[in-house]
Amino acid sequence: MKKQYEKKWWQQAVVYQIYPRSFQDSNGDGIGDIPGIIERLPYLEKLGIDAIWLSPVCKSPQDDNGYDISDYQDIDPMFGTLADMEELIRKAKDHGIRIIMDLVLNHTSDEHPWFLEAKKSKDNPYHDYYVWEDGVEGELPNEMKAGFGGPAWEWVPELGQYYFHQFSVKQPDLNWENPKVRREIYDMILWWMEKGVGGFRLDVIDQIAKEPDLEITANGPMLHAFIREMSRETFQKGDLITVGEAWGADVERAKLYSHPNGSEFSMVFQFEHIGLDQQEGKEKWDLAPLPLVKLKKVLAKWQTELHGKGWNSLFWNNHDLPRIVSRWGNDGKYRAESAKMLAVLLHGMQGTPYIYQGEELGMTNVQFEDISHYRDIETLNMYKERLEKGYEKEDIMASIYARSRDNARTPMQWDDTPNAGFTSGTPWIEVNPNYTRINAGKELEDPESVFSFYQKLIRLRKEHPVFVEGEFHLLLPEDPQIFAYTRRLGDTEMLVCANFSDQPATCPLWKEWKDGRVLIHNYPGEYEEELKPYEAVMILL
Template sequence: MEEIQDTGRKGREEGSRRWWKDAVVYQIYPKSFQDTDGDGTGDIRGIISRLDYLKDLGIDAVWISPMYRSPQDDNGYDISDYQDIDPMFGTLDDMDELIAEAKKRGIRIIMDLVLNHTSDEHRWFLEAKKGKDNPYHDYYVWKDGEEGIYPNDMKAAFGGPAWEWVPELKQYYFHQFSVKQPDLNWENEQVRREIYDMILWWMERGVGGFRLDVIDQIAKEPDKGITNNGPRLHEFLREMSRETFQKGDLITVGEAWGATPELAKLYSCPDGSEFSMVFQFEHSMLDQEEGKEKWDLIPLPFVKLKKCLARWQEELYGTGWNSLFWDNHDLPRIVSRWGDDGEYRAESAKMLAAVLHGMQGTPYIYQGEELGMTNVKFKDISEYRDIETLNLYEERTAAGYGKEEVMRSIYAKSRDNARTPMQWDDTEHAGFTKGTPWIAVNPNYREINAEAERKDPDSVYHFYRKLVRLRKEYQVFADGKFELLLPEDEQIFAYTRTDNESRMLVCANFSGEPAKWTMPEEWKDAETLIHNCEGTPGENLKPYEAYIVLKKRTDL
């Protein structure tokens, strides 16, 4: 198997450093990125056609949401064949071409792996339903019972019971998500072997890494009500890494909604025994009522956000590695969520970028984030496509919630906010397709689009482009020790990063009101690396003002 060489950069310790510590990753949701055949759905050839755009942005790797063969009950996260491409996206030959063309541009392709469950149309499950003595039956989680009397009261993430009755077997199967996504039984050694062989097959094709969907749920024990962080989880992960990932120079990231810093140290241990890094979501759940669902909204507790992010920075320093992200295919657009998508859209989008990219970890840019794309407010529920959103609407309206209240939650948190088509230009459908898009384009595409922003040197796009370049130029971005400043301040997010050669100050006004701030004397002669407002950083901060300044250490 060909191993991609880590060419490194000046200043890194030879042989001891992983390339992904200096990388920036771009996430593509393929259905919504670029359509080339006019069917209204993005495709692999569309991604190929935009590789030069990604190279210009400066990113090192592209994580692509699932493109495997799938009935698309959950937008591709219900896989019916791990070793084939869904015809809506193209062919395996297209995928091979994408990997090769990306490599020519110094970009690695990260595949999305869904190993907790398959589609109910996967060959394994079709066999499993044929009988209890079928060798594939034990690939899934089953319980004997009686119709209508569930094994327990566990609920599925998308609503309804987590158990589905199969009358011909007189058994229930377990599903943590859609009824069409039966959970795999990782206790079965043959299941694990099949998965490892599939991963090695993709590695042979040149894939540069994997993102592992809800991977903390594979060791579930439904009898005990355990879904994530089951007792054998890290045993399974170490075995998978040993059998697959460690045989190549890959970037691997585990999605773990239930991760704590202590658990993240296991996931991302520097010895490489599990993953390169972890996706954890503690910060992303702060604007919902504690103990309730994400739809139950509260204002962002800003001081709590700062302390949360600081804790992850401090506790993983030298002992693990974090992913840095505001947006992804499951989360609303950050400029609408915690910024201002009106008067200060550009300023707040840049501020949020500076705060995130200044921290330690590998930053992820979700498609359109680099343009400051915003949430969408469709007028009617019929315009939405996300299964979670549609289920929420049905359940809450049936429970007596008012339509306006339900739609307010959907406008804030629906996954479709992130899934409207990429806004390339101001032509019809934003240049995404010449057909009818699978989901409508955000109407603001005429003002917010890649073509316009690439022409404007002061745009959100060029701010992101500069942040990507700075991470490659200054080692302190990857290695510097984090210290939070002004932890109780209700407007300012400020912190320092310090390594052996330099110190960096990141200062941001996280609000739409001016903020009182006195630049510490030691920073007044620092070099300005990036600034989202005119003028020189100094006293007080304008609404959403942010900057990063740097100075060489003189105390060595």
């Protein structure tokens, strides 16, 4: 049978996400930086990853963690210099690692030179780089709300106009209808490609084709035409990995984004599985138990429907999400076992796996005693709002312990020296106090550690084509404890079977698979018909 797509390097790759502010500080100012990342490249090579996705490092006033860019072609001094970035690209390559940049193309900072010019007059050549509506002060063009609260329109008295911003008031939306804007963006992308970057992650890319007068933000009518043009003018001129962040993506849209012909992106981040453990119709802070049967169905749907027609990105964690071992595992008695179980489930699927910094160590959520220790603007706003609404402080803190973005942003735990070896200064956010127990130094010496387990999983993906190309079949869909599936490629069949709970579970598949070759197993010794808490095994027939 003819292959439906030619295998690309990124289909066999494993990507590691770095949140630069919290990874490694090289100069003692308490903030991670690019020279710090360069210092840790040998560690990442040892882990076995193929690419680093770097959260935003471009010049920015940091109103929204660098997602408000004031210069696309320079590095924020907080992280270093453009020369540091060039050195990172070069040295990473020496370690067999490519650098993926985080690009924000939906909006800029209000301190970007384009916007400073755009505000000068309606006749300014840059005015039409942004989205404007004539109006009267106090009479908003419509009722649209911004993602970070308040109206999506901001009045500029000297122009007698409102500008549109889907996020912070300091993040005016770019006007993609203007071909000059698109050309500027393409030239900037080509400039980074010439510098040797290995790809791009495109922030909220499904919102670039907005039509605010019709109250359309995501999935506007011109969206795919814009993306195809951008891909043709830029990405297709190199051998890149491109991943679009698309909260509004369903399977059919994902097939367009990640079509094997390469006309748009390599893949998208979709988030259907991420909202399953919150109360329906409520906010992420309103917690609910994870419905395992539903999780299996959602992941199986993406696996089967994109097979041969698109490509999945596989992730449990990122810079905005709580630590998976605390969220869906057990970060107490079974921390290592459940961290490994979750890794087996994810890495056995079809798609490109993303490891978020510290995930390979089984790093956990943090529980700071007081709200004053938190830094995340979303967390602080929620705390204030809920106190005013009369929520109990204990309940608010419980939601923060479970869901705050700061769970992902505490410093990387390198060793058991002060501040976990992250900085010689005062860290911008405190280190999780469990760093003396959970750290890279300890795990690198332990062949049974979570780190060693991730190393082995990454190696297996390179050795067995079934990981990349095999068809996915969900088994035991209604089982409330066991998550099991097979991957099949020609005569090769692989079983992944995991107990997704802290209670023993009998596995009905045991007899037909017990003589297979165990690729990886998260408990010492043989596996039996009765799976131990969080036990997971990968078997090749």
